[in-house]
Amino acid sequence: MGNEALKLELIEWLAQLDDEDTIQYLKVVKDSASEKDWWPNLTPEQRAGIERGLQDIDQDKVTSHEEVKKLFGL
Incomplete structure (x- = not known):
């Protein structure tokens, strides 16, 4: 599976996600990936x-x- 297809799969999964803990965890992952230090x-x-x-x-x-x-x- 290519990156674009994987991204779309993840977007669809995330749009339906209701688990608050998982959503907050993914936010931490996103934020930490954008910070250098x-x-x-x-x-x-x-x-x-x-x-x-x-x-x-x-x-x-x-x-x-x-x-x-x-x-x-x-």
């Missing part, structure tokens, strides 16, 4: 969490995806 929109807590995660990576305090899968039997 999302950092200013984060809360101080979100920024601090990201910075802690980056520090963990710098200090090699990480667990690989494979290790997590093994831990949970996946």
Whole structure:
């Protein structure tokens, strides 16, 4: 299916959509795709969490995806 046909299919689906949560989620997706820099929109807590995660990576305090899968039997 080409992009134009897919767009039309999505437009038809969206026009009939009644689920408020899905509509709001799609608005967030649309808005985030048009913004270049999302950092200013984060809360101080979100920024601090990201910075802690980056520090963990710098200090090699990480667990690989494979290790997590093994831990949970996946």
